[in-house]
Amino acid sequence: MQYDTIVIGGGHNGLAAATLLAKAGQSVLVLEKGAQPGGAVGVTRFKDGGSVPRYAHSTIALGRQEISDLGLSRHGLTGREAPLSTLLLSDDGRHVYLDGPSVAYADGAAHPDAAGFTALRDRLSRFADKLAPLVAAPPPQLEGGDWREIVGLAGLAFGIRRLGAVDSREFMRVLLSNVYDTVLDEMDDSPLAALLGVDAVLGGRQGPRAPGTVLTLLQRLRNGGNRIVPKGGMATVVDAFAEAASAAGVTIRCKTGVTAILTEDDRATGVETEEGERITCGRVLSSLDPMTTIRLTGIGQFDAEDVRRVRNIRTRGAAAKVNLSLSAMPSFTGVSDKQASGRILTAQGLGDLELTYNAVKYGEMPETPIMEIVLPGRRDAEMGATLSAIVQYVPYDLQGGWTDSAKKTLESKVLDRLEGFAPGLTASVQEAEVLTPVDIETETGAPGGHWHHGELIADQMLMLRPVPGMDRYEMPVSGMYLCGASTHPGGDVTGLPGCNAARQVLKGLKKRAAA
Amino acid sequence: MTEVSGKNGKAGRYDAIVVGAGHNGLTAGAYLAKAGLKTLIVEKNDYIGGAAVSRELHEGWTYSNCSYVCSLLRPEVARDLELGRHGLQVIPYEGGATFLNNGDHFGSYAEHNAFRREIQRHSPIDADAYDRYSRYIMRQCRFIRPLLLRTPPDPVSMRPKDLQEMMFLLKRFHDLGAREMADMLRFWTMSVGEFLDEFFESEVLKAHFAGSGIIGTGLGVYSPGTAYVLLHHYMGDVDGSIGAWGFTRGGMGGVSKALSLAFMEAGGEIVTGSGINHFLTENGQVSGVVLDNGDVYEASTVVSNMDVRRTFLEHVEEGELDGDFIKAVKRFKIRGSSGKLNIALDSLPDFPALPPNSILMQGDMHASESLDELERAYDDWKVGKWSEEPYFDMLIPSQIDPTLTHPGKHMMTVFVQYAPYELAGGESWNGPARQAFADTVINKIARHSPGFRDKIVHMEVRTPWDIENEVGLTEGNIFQGELTFDQLLFNRPVPGYAQYRSPIKGLYLCGSSAHPGGGVMAAPGANAAREVLSDMGRAAVGNGVMGRAA
Secondary structure, three states, X not given: XXXXXXXXXXXXXXXXXXXXXXXXXXXXXXXXXXXXXXOOOOEEEOOOOOEEEOOOOOEEOOOHHHHHHHOHHHHOOOOOOOOOOEEEOOOOOOOEEEEOOEEEEOOOOEOOOHHHHHHHHHHHHHHHHHHHHHHOOOOOOOOOOOHHHHHHHHHHHHHHHOOOHHHHHHHHHHOOOOHHHHHHOOOOOOHHHHHHHHHHHOOOOOOOXXXXXXXXXXXXXXXXXXXXXXXXXXXXXXXXXXXXXXXXXXXEEOOOOEEEEEEEOOEEXXXXXXXXXXXXXXXXXXXXXXXXXXXXHOHHHOOHHHHHHHHOOOOOOOEEEEEEEEOOOOOOOOOOOOHHHOEEEOOOOHHHHHHHHHHHHOOOOOOOOEEEEEOHHHOOHHHOOEEEEEEEOOOOOOOOXXXXXXXXXXXXXXXXXXXXXXXXXXXXXXXXXXEOHHHHHHHHOOHHHOOOOOOOOHHHOHHHOOOOXXXXXXXXXXXXXXXXXXXXXXXXXXXXXXXXXXXXXXXXXXHHHHO | OOOOOOOOOOEEEOOEEEEOOEHHHHHHHHHHHHOOOOEEEEEOOOOOEOOOOOEEEEOOEEXXXXXXXXXXXXXXXXXXXXXXXXXXXXXXXXXXXXXOOOOOEEEOOOOHHHHHHHHHHHOHHHHHHHHHHHHHHHHHHHHHHHHOOOOOOOOOOOOHHHXXXXXXXXXXXXXXXXXXXXXXHHHHHOOHHHHHHHHOOOHHHHHHHHHHHHOOOOXXXXXXXXXXXXXXXXOOEEOOEEOOOEEEOOOOHHHHHHHXXXXXXXXXXXXXXXXXEEEEEEOOEEEEEEEOOOOEEEOOOEEEOOOHHHHHHHOOOHHHOOHHHHHHHHHOOOOOOEEEEEEEEOOOOXXXXXXXXXXXXXXXXXXXXOHHHHHHHHXXXXXXXXXXXXXXXXXXXXXXXXXXXXXXXXXXXXXEEOOOOOOHHHOOHHHHHHHHHHHHHHHHHHHHOOOOHHHEEEEEEEOHHHHHHHHOOHHHOOOOOOOOHHHOHHHOOOOOOOOOEOOOEOEEEOOOOOOOOOOOOOHHHHXXXXXXXXXXXXXXXXXXXXXXXX
């Protein structure tokens, strides 16, 4: 059978791209290596019946445009999900709780920096909203953009100017600044100060002192920076994307790995699967990273300079995932059940975050890892007494490699840290799953186990992502596109790279039809 | 010694007063005096030059005890002020080396073929990559050099001059073409470590080049933005040879001396020995300065060579400035990160790693052999410690410049990165810490130079705290402010005040806190003078300073 488009990889970005193309009337086939679609949004089921989101345990709120374009609301993603609350655990027991606009100590006492923090967060959110149009579209072209884009950019500049002279100057100053100074200029270091730092660096391999981390943060502060878990858990996210794709007429084939992208006369013509089947198509969209995509096509098909640039993309991940099955729901000292129902962070300050980052630079494990924890069972009793922790900073390239004993060491570091906040937790562990960046790479195909398929920092963002020349989703081989997290605007469960790529494909077709 | 005694006056009236006789203050002063203004420069120390000084701190030895090499000084300024005629002589050096712990070295030769052969010895692949690297760096230099003597536009302003300058910059950028534009955006935002990782495989070669990306900054080799700092050390030249570095004959004071001669020839006066107490202001307009010794000088134009924090937080009454401006000034990052050892040597030290009489010894020598070593040095600084394995930039100018000391004796300057301004635990620099810091450095040098310790006749140890106290640079930061993108161009030093002016009418900044930043460049001084003259409705002086006033 011949398809208009084949999408390699059934992660949410591949599915999003497929859906938009199918809705535009194309016949689309999605090929997924795993047993089910979902990529980085899977589920771990423990022996005793409990379950936990395998990788991503929350997502930033999806944009209204994507929800409506993909038709996700009919499949469980409404865009009206209540944002998660945030609990900041403090070594001195003075935990901080943030729920909606309220910022206070967990015991209800007023936090001295609440006003300063809120003002800063609001200002940065305002800035983030100004940048939002940049994220929801292909990155601006440095040269030869059409009039629509130029008008769009002028609108963006005008929008920034409309912040007023003081704020627009401030915008241009902080844009490439570092989150450490930006926050500590306004308040003393504390778990509260660390919050924006964690949001800026989580999943990446940068410390909060790295210039450019404010830009990374701004990307995540869109739509108020809220994080959500949809009703029915993270599984709903994948299901919604997959169902929306099917509803649009996309064919999804699982357990079908692709071994080659076929080309003829510098043009993609189909793919070859693990079983040796050749499927022809008009174009190929790859949600894999560019290096893997290039390898599948054959390196000889590409310019040496392009290959060099792609090889230079920094993709070493720095976040691990630890999933625990417990005999009872953990109880954090001084914290109510409600307060423990959102995300829970363990960073003690921006200084703590920066020092923890030091080790990863040399391929070492941190002394005291920093975690973002979610207790899925607090929101969905069916998931049982489980704990999901994103552990930062854990090197992909650990010295000596990720042996079983290294994984055990990481596990005990995590448990030691948890035990301090929730005495008795260690004894209640029934099963533990440690997913290092290497495991994440193996299982999901994310290069380096990196969330974003490539570090999300100024020199790998916008038109520099994944590399100059491929920033418009199009590969140098005609009929070949990228649509994964390695492209603009990067990772997190947003569906934006997929949507942008599909829109770019359609725009190209329209142009060709007109010509 | 370049001491200039002014006519220690008690009071006087001038067209313009410059506070601080650093190289930028002298430059601004010289341009103003040449434009016909009756100009006075006041200096707190009893010698001029700020951080560009030559001082005889041990009998028979002249030290360039602060800044120590020359390259960035804008040739346009040298021409306008005829610094050659006033005695400025820069002697290029032609080598450099990084010592390895295994007894080998990496040599850096100014001569291209020799350098290629040396790189080849460490990595044949890198020898090819080096040509690509040089071309890349040159392209960036070509882009940025002409911008140094231009006033940054205010992107928020709608004034024709700002719009025109914005268009100029955008056009210049756009003319590069898509691929080069992308390369430039990457270069400006990358870390020097990652930048070098893309080109080279040899650790020592990367470490050798990376030093320029961190010197004087509170950043590590893996901090984004340090690739640009690297450029800050490549965009200079000696006699038209771009990227070359040299020694000023007689020490770095030679620069200040030539500038001061140009200034005085144009009728300028210098008063040394008393710092400014405060600026006099009337209704938001500056009217003069009051010195610590009580002398009062009046002028409706005052140009401050001090850094932005010192100028506005210590010498302007708080009520004169609005809260937002003060906040922005306080937020401006000036972080002490480096120290210095100035050493009088009984004889030339031995470096067994180098061939005998090697030209490599005449230039900058280092002993950091990997990027990781450099990054760990930064990690120490972050927690308030000086680096256990410091990066140093070590030179012995007396090999080339015989005026510095007796024949056979030598003067060595060792710039050390990193040293924090505030030590962990509140320990004072003015105690045993200073010597312990020096010992750390000397021990590292001695690992590569047996018997080094015994050759030391005298040593001056300068910590960030000492540099702040003596020179007046806040935290001892050599750039008067971090060179990060949030503090460059129209953000330097304060958004909305990047055109050398301040909220106080008639009060200008001409130091390295202003665009384009530090290094003995004289660009901020020249740019500030141009703006002052423009505000007075006078024509700019000289053909070299082409940038238009904003």
